[in-house]
Amino acid sequence: MTDFKRLSLNQITTDLWNLREALDGCARAGIPQIAIWRHKVAEGGLAEAKRLVRDAGIRVSSLCRGGMFPAATASERQARLDDNRRAVEEAAELGTDTLVLVCGPAPDRDIATARRWVAEGIEQLLPFAKSRGVKLAIEPLHPMYAAERSVVVTLDQANTMAEAYATDEVGVIVDVFHVWWDPELYKQIQRASGRILGFHVSDWIVPTPHMLMGRGMMGDGVIEIRRIREAVEAAGYAGPIEVEIFNQAIWDRPGDDVLAQIKARYMEHV
Template sequence: MTEPFTDRLSINQITVKSWTFEETVRGCARHGIGHVGAWLDSVAEIGVDKAAGVLADHGVSVSSVCRAGFFTGNSPDRSWAGRADNERAIDMTARLGADVLYLVCGGVADDRDLPAARAAVRDGLAELVPYAAERGVRLAVEPLHPMMCAERSVIVTLDQAVELAEPFGPDEVGIAIDTYNVWWDPRLAEGIERAGDRIIGYQVCDWLVPQPHPVFGRGVPGEGVIDLRGITRAVDATGYDGPIEVEIFNEKVWSSPPDEVIRVIKERFAAGVLG
């Protein structure tokens, strides 16, 4: 049975990395969680049609799909990058019955020209929007933490993300907020307000102190220093009332039994995130 606070809780697949897509869906259903954040590689492993069937069989919906983008061509793993891969990501998102596809915009290209890299992101997004809109998929621009500017995204603030999205309709391009990436921003409150009804994705985790790793330093809500309740209140004040994904990259979490990880997340979510 779904508990009162879990109607908004979503478990991103990466949080329970040792599980397959099917195991993640089954696990969420078993714990009364109705949403899952999907990763394309994991979906591709079992096939998108089978993945959609598993979701339907267990009454679980996809809160977001990760990921497309890398418009600068700079991807640390060189996967899901390029026009053909981005279009395939959109097709898979639509076939899963989802409508939010996260974009990781891409890092600084080999020429080290940061302004040119940001221009490439603008151009790449403009080229992709019509294809996504025809298939009912909204593209979610996700600003990443500045320490990821070199490899993963030259878009590092909410203001930059909103500026990218503004030339398009809110039903075409929206904003994805991840607390790990934006909590530090001195203009966070203004950025959230400016994003407004463009916010179509919201992910939470905590910032551990000390940071064990520049990518794998995410903690379970309540383990770190981020004011998750305050950020959630600000996001909700814009009118966003959709799923809240818990997305954690952390070797210790990954080595723990996934059912135990979900149990702890559920225990801390109501007070630590919703407040």
């Protein structure tokens, strides 16, 4: 990259910072955007989060996360739908039009039914999201997360779900950590043209130190990040590029140092 106009700090990358600290860090580092996590909003409440964002002058690129639709009983599924409506409200209040959906695992061994519940959850949530000007962004996760976090594990699956709706209603997230391995990746990115609502970067470390907490800083692993970035741009995406890293060693470092490294690696590898 040649500048930082599209750079966004996904808040999980500096997880020890609260929302105020993350916004202040972005301002000091000249990072113009932030992707906010709901548990960070809950710490001080939505009204306070909205005030902090407004005062910081930092754009919110997305809110993470909605989804988690499958559940064992109808009442549990309704409760999750209600929570997704609250997530939509939070996104709208914070000034972003993108709610990232981590769709959820099966509550038992019936993965096909769980996928149907995901599709039904999106269908039920969409009218409310449209009424608040919020788009639903389906994020396929790496297949190793199927049992714990999402039964949507390929960009092909996410595209198929999104294509049931208009391009300005439901789209997909391309997270390099989750999709880099897919032999159909570039075909599916092209297929997603006009529907890509977010692009997330990190790296896949070898050997992989931990299933959840093993993401690396860009350039420390094996992912062809720049090639994937160029592909999503060829598919029409020109939006924020979020740096999203789950890694305890990175979390434990001073946040300002992490942001400085993010900027350097962003220029070199993204």
